[in-house]
Amino acid sequence: MVVINLENPAVRSYMVYSAILALKLLSVSVLTAMNRMARGVFANPEDAKTHPKGKVKFDDPNVERVRRAHLNDLENIPAFWILGALYVATGPAPAWAAWLFRAYTAGRVLHTLVYAVTPLPQPARAIAFFVPYLIMWYMGIQVVLNFATAL
Numbered sequence: 001m002v003v004i005n006l007e008n009p010a011v012r013s014y015m016v017y018s019a020i021l022a023l024k025l026l027s028v029s030v031l032t033a034m035n036r037m038a039r040g041v042f043a044n045p046e047d048a049k050t051h052p053k054g055k056v057k058f059d060d061p062n063v064e065r066v067r068r069a070h071l072n073d074l075e076n077i078p079a080f081w082i083l084g085a086l087y088v089a090t091g092p093a094p095a096w097a098a099w100l101f102r103a104y105t106a107g108r109v110l111h112t113l114v115y116a117v118t119p120l121p122q123p124a125r126a127i128a129f130f131v132p133y134l135i136m137w138y139m140g141i142q143v144v145l146n147f148a149t150a151l
Contacts, residue, residue: 009094014084017101021077021108028070028112035063069116072129073108079136080104087139090146100135107132 005011036042040053041060048054058064084101092100111128114120 008088010088010092010097013094013098013101014088017105018081018084020105021080024105024109024112025070025073025077028066028073028116031116032063032066032070035060035066039063065119066116069112072111072115076132076136077108080108080132083136083139083143086143090142092142100139104132104135107135 036047037051039060039062040048040051040055041057041063042048042051042054043056043058045056048056084104087100088097107128111125111132114124114128
């Protein structure tokens with residue numbers, strides 16, 4: 001049986017930052033919808049009919065930018081949830097774990113800002129992507145090293 005110690009600061013930190021990332025993920029889907037409404041650009045004919053100037057269009061650069069940022073979140077945040085939960089099971093130093101979770105979350109928020117909200121030139125988006133990406137690799141490697149005897 002797995003017992004989660006809710007008094008463990010690393011567990012609590014993981015839970016807080018996981019919730020922030022879930023809310024961020026939900027927010028970006030709303031941002032996509034808002035962009036579609038503002039531009040009258042929709043992916044489905046039935047949605048386009050609800051807007052006075054609505055049209056079906058798949059290549060609006062502003063809508064696509066936000067949609068791609070959302071897809072990038074959908075590819076990366078679930079991996080964080082898995083690796084972060086496994087990482088907490090290794091018994092990391094709470095302050096270090098909190099720092100990793102905080103940096104990951106800040107990087108993902110920054111990634112959305114520089115990609116979808118206020119597009120900035122590279123390397124801004126690359127840095128905002130790779131810092132959280134490397135944090136996931138670090139956590140994953142720590143999990144494997146910690147539980148390698150199970151192989």
